[in-house]
Amino acid sequence: MICDDAAEYISALCDGETIPPPAAQHIATCPDCQARLSDYLAMGVELRRAASLGLADAVPPRVWTKPQNRVATWWQKGWGPVRIPRLALAGLIAGILVLASALAVNRVRAQNTGKVVLLNVAGPNLPPSDCPISTEDKDQAPYWSWKIGARPVALKIRLLARDGGRVRLAIRTRVYHPGEDMSAFTRDADPAARLQEVWFEPGESLKVDVPEVGTLTLKGEWLDHVPIGGLLDPGPSELRLGSPLLLKDKKVVGDLSSNIGGYYSQDTPDWAMAFYIPGEGRFYLAELPMKGAIEAHVAFSRISFEEGGHSWELVNGVPVCRADHVWILHQPDFKMKTDGHVAFGNTKLVQTEPGVWTPQEWPR
Amino acid sequence: MFDDRELWTKIANGNADAFDTWYRETAPRLRVFLRHLLGDDQEAEDVMQETFTQIWRRPHRFDPERGSPRAYLFGVARRQAAEWMRKRKPTDELGIDPPAPGRVEIASMVTEALSHLTLEHRTLLWLREVEGQSYEELATILDVPLGTVRSRLFAAREALRALWCTARQHSGGRHDL
Numbered sequence: 117m118i119c120d121d122a123a124e125y126i127s128a129l130c131d132g133e134t135i136p137p138p139a140a141q142h143i144a145t146c147p148d149c150q151a152r153l154s155d156y157l158a159m160g161v162e163l164r165r166a167a168s169l170g171l172a173d174a175v176p177p178r179v180w181t182k183p184q185n186r187v188a189t190w191w192q193k194g195w196g197p198v199r200i201p202r203l204a205l206a207g208l209i210a211g212i213l214v215l216a217s218a219l220a221v222n223r224v225r226a227q228n229t230g231k232v233v234l235l236n237v238a239g240p241n242l243p244p245s246d247c248p249i250s251t252e253d254k255d256q257a258p259y260w261s262w263k264i265g266a267r268p269v270a271l272k273i274r275l276l277a278r279d280g281g282r283v284r285l286a287i288r289t290r291v292y293h294p295g296e297d298m299s300a301f302t303r304d305a306d307p308a309a310r311l312q313e314v315w316f317e318p319g320e321s322l323k324v325d326v327p328e329v330g331t332l333t334l335k336g337e338w339l340d341h342v343p344i345g346g347l348l349d350p351g352p353s354e355l356r357l358g359s360p361l362l363l364k365d366k367k368v369v370g371d372l373s374s375n376i377g378g379y380y381s382q383d384t385p386d387w388a389m390a391f392y393i394p395g396e397g398r399f400y401l402a403e404l405p406m407k408g409a410i411e412a413h414v415a416f417s418r419i420s421f422e423e424g425g426h427s428w429e430l431v432n433g434v435p436v437c438r439a440d441h442v443w444i445l446h447q448p449d450f451k452m453k454t455d456g457h458v459a460f461g462n463t464k465l466v467q468t469e470p471g472v473w474t475p476q477e478w479p480r
Numbered sequence: 481m482f483d484d485r486e487l488w489t490k491i492a493n494g495n496a497d498a499f500d501t502w503y504r505e506t507a508p509r510l511r512v513f514l515r516h517l518l519g520d521d522q523e524a525e526d527v528m529q530e531t532f533t534q535i536w537r538r539p540h541r542f543d544p545e546r547g548s549p550r551a552y553l554f555g556v557a558r559r560q561a562a563e564w565m566r567k568r569k570p571t572d573e574l575g576i577d578p579p580a581p582g583r584v585e586i587a588s589m590v591t592e593a594l595s596h597l598t599l600e601h602r603t604l605l606w607l608r609e610v611e612g613q614s615y616e617e618l619a620t621i622l623d624v625p626l627g628t629v630r631s632r633l634f635a636a637r638e639a640l641r642a643l644w645c646t647a648r649q650h651s652g653g654r655h656d657l
Contacts, residue, residue, distance in 0.1 A: 127634035131608060131615070155641050160609040162590040167610045170512035178503065178529075180496040180536055 119148050130156045230338030233283055233318050235273065240264060240330035242271075248342045248378050249275045251283065255374040259302060261461065268292045269329055270301045270309075281338075282317040291328045299479030302375075303457045342378045350437050355389065355403055356381035358417075358434035362393055365426050369396050375460035379434065382462060388445075390478040392459040397448035400475045401430075403437065404465055407474050409445040424448060445475065452479070484549050492539045499539075503532055506550060510557055513606050517561045519595055527564050531557040547620045551613055555621035558603050565599065593643035601636035608633055 122142045125135040126149060135143075143149040200208075231251050237260065238244035247258040257274040270290050277284040290301055290309040300306040316322050318336040325331050342359075350356060357380050359373035370393035382389065388402035400406060401419075412421035412428075414437060419430040421444050428444075436442065452459065465473040490498035507528060514524035535542070535556060542552045594602055600622065607613040607621065618633075619626045 123638070124631065124634040127637050128630055130637070131630070131633065133630075152641070155644070156637050159590055159605075159637065159640055159644065162588060163594070163606065163609045166516075166588065166591045167509070167512045167606075170515060171508045173508065173511070175504065175507040175511065175528075178500070178532070180499050180503075 118142075119146060119152075122146070122149050123152060126153045126156060129153065130160060230318075230340050232339040232342050233275065233316075233336050234339050234343065236335040237271070237273070237332060239271075239326075239332040241269075242332075244333075247273075248339065249273070250342060250378070251275060251278050253374065256378065257304070257374070259375070259461070261298070264291065264329065266294050268294070268296075268298065270298055271329075271332075272301070272304070274304075276313065279315075281319075282315050285314055285316050285334075287312045287314065287324060287326070287332070289326050289329055297453075297479060299452055299459065300454065302459045302461060302479065303454060305454060348435065350435050351383055352438060353385050353403065354381060354383045355385075355401070355437050355442070356432075356434055357389065357430075357436070358432050360433075361431045362391075362396070362399075363429040363431060364396065366429070369393055370458055372458060372460050375458055380460070386465045386473070387462050388465050388475045389462050390460070390475065392450070392452055392457075394456050394458065397446060398450035398452075398478070399447075400445035400463075400478075402443050402445075402465060402473070402475070403439060404473045405443050405471065406445045406465065407468060407472050409443040411441050412444045414440050414442055419444070485544060488539070488542065488544060488549050491536075492542075494539075499536055502549070506553055507532065509611065510553060513554065513610070514557060514561055516591065516594060516606060517558070517599065517602055518564065523564060527557065527560045531560050534560070547617050550611070551617040551621055554607055554611065554613070558621060562599060589647045590640070590644055593640055593647055596643055597636065597639055600632070601639055604629075604633055604636045605640060 119142075122139045125139040126143060128135055129143070130153070143153065233249050233251065235247050235249055235258070236244055237247065241264050242260060242262050245260070249256055249258065254275065257272050260269075260271040262269055268291075270288075270292065272288045274286045274288070275283055276286050288301070288304065288309045288311050290298075290306060292298055298306075301309055310327065312324060312326070314322065314324055314334075316334055316336065318338050320335075322334040323331050324334065357372070357376060359378055360371075360376070361368050362370035362372070370391070372391055375391070380389070385403045388400045388404075388406065390398065390400050392398050400409070402409070405411075410421055410423055412419050412430075417432040417435050419432075419436055419442060421428050423444070423446050428446075459479065461478055463476045463478040465475055468474045487498055487502060491502065510531065511524055511528045514527050515521055518524050518527065531553065535553065542549060546552075594605065597605070603622065604618065607618060613621065615626055615629045618624075618629045622629070624632070
C-alpha cells in the first residue's frame with residue numbers, strides 16, 4: 117500500500133466510512149497519511165466553525181401567501197369588474213341592438229315575403245302530394261279526388277285569409293257513393309260537403325281529423341313564387357298542365373289556372389284529364405287514343421288542334437309531355453248541370469276495343 | 481426538531497405557518513452555504529429567497545422517497561446558484577466579500593481557499609462537512625451516481641488542501657485557522 121492508494125480512504129475515514137485493513141494499517145504508520153488525515157479533519161472543523169459564525173445573522177421575516185392555481189385566478193378575474201369607457205359601453209349596446217333587430221327583421225321577412233304556400237297534403241289512401249296556393253289569388257282551390265274502398269273521396273282546400281306567418285284554410289270534404297255526381301263539389305256548391313276551417317302555419321305540421329275520411333296531415337312552407345313543379349323535362353309517361361289557357365281562333369275562351377292550383381300532373385296513361393269551359397263544352401285530354409278523339413300536336417308547352425272549323429290551342433306554363441301528340445275528345449254540346457263555371461278533373465279510361473279507350477263519365 | 485414527513489404534508493397542503501417554521505429553521509444555514517458558494521452576501525440573500533419562493537409555489541416537486549426536505553432545499557439552492565453564476569457577467573470575479581467588522585474570522589485561509597474551488601467541489605465539501613449530508617443525499621443533490629460521490633469528495637478535499645498548504649507556506653505557519 118502506498119500513500120496515493122491510501123489517500124482516498126483517508127477522505128472516506130473523515131466521512132465516517134470504514135476502510136480496508138491494509139489501508140488502515142498504512143495510515144496508522146505513515147506520517148504523510150496522518151498529516152493528510154489531520155489536514156482533512158482541520159479543514160472540516162474550520163468550515164463548520166466559519167458556518168457557525170454566519171448562523172448568527174437572523175433571516176428576514178417573510179409572509180407566505182397561499183399559491184393560487186391559474187384556473188382559479190382566471191375564474192376570479194372573469195367575475196371581476198372591468199373598467200370600460202361609457203362611450204364604448206354605449207356603442208357596444210347599440211351594436212347589439214342593431215344586430216338583434218336586424219336578425220329579427222330578417223326572420224320576419226323570411227316568413228312574410230312569401231306569397232305562396234307550398235302545401236303538402238297526405239291522408240288515408242292519399243299519398244303525400246304538393247300543391248302551391250297563392251295568397252293573392254283567392255280563387256285558387258286545389259282539388260284532390262281518390263277512393264277509400266269503393267267510395268270516391270273529394271277534397272278541396274281554399275286559402276281564406278292570411279295573418280302574418282299563418283294562413284286560414286277552408287277544408288271541404290265529402291265521401292261519395294259509387295256513381296254519385298261529384299260536379300257540384302268542384303263548384304263548392306255541394307251542400308252535403310263538410311267544411312272545416314283551420315289556422316295553419318307553414319313550417320309546422322297540422323293534423324286535421326275528418327269524419328269518414330280519417331286524419332289529414334298538412335305540411336307546408338312559404339315560397340316567393342309558384343314553383344314550376346318537378347323537373348322541366350316531363351317524365352316518360354307524364355302528362356301535365358300548368359296554368360293553362362284555352363284559345364279558340366287565337367282568343368282566350370277559358371282559364372283553368374284557378375281550377376288546377378297552378379299546376380297539375382299525372383303519371384298514369386290510362387287516365388284522362390277533363391275540363392269544362394262554359395259555352396265551349398267538355399274536353400278530354402289523354403295520351404292514349406280515345407274513341408271519337410282527334411290527334412293534337414304538342415310543341416313544348418302548347419297543344420294545338422283543328423276541330424269544328426276552328427283552331428284550338430291550350431297554352432301552358434310547363435312542357436306538357438315527351439310525346440309530340442296527345443288525344444283530344446271535344447264534346448261541344450255538353451253542358452254541366454250548373455253551367456257558368458270552369459271545371460277541371462280527371463277520369464279513368466276504359467278500353468272498349470283493341471287500341472281504343474273511352475273515358476268514364478266526368479263529372480261522375 | 482420536527483417530523484419531516486408531517487411537516488412536508490402540511491407544506492404541500494399550502495400551510496403557510498408550517499412553511500414559515502421550516503423557513504426560519506433552515507434559511508440561516510442555507511444562506512451561509514450560498515455565501516460561500518457565490519461569494520457575495522446580497523446574491524446569496526437573493527438566491528436564498530428565490531429558492532424558498534420556488535419551493536413554496538411548487539412543493540409537490542419534492543419527492544420524499546428521494547431524500548429529506550433539507551437535502552431537496554440545498555439541491556434547489558445549488559441549481560439556483562449555478563443558474564445565477566451562469567447569468568453573471570463574464571468579467572465578474574468570484575471572491576469572498578471583504579470581511580466586515582466582527583466577521584474577520586470568517587475570512588480564514590480555509591474559507592479563502594474554498595472560494596477558489598470549482599462550484600461542485602465547494603458544494604460537495606460544504607454539504608458533507610457542514611451540513612452532514614450522506615453519500616446518498618449528495619448523489620441526489622448533485623445528480624451523480626452514488627459511487628462517484630466518494631471519489632469526488634476526495635478530489636475536492638485534495639484541491640482544498642493544496643490551496644490551503646500553499647497559503648500556509650506563504651504565511652509561514654501551519655496552525656493559523
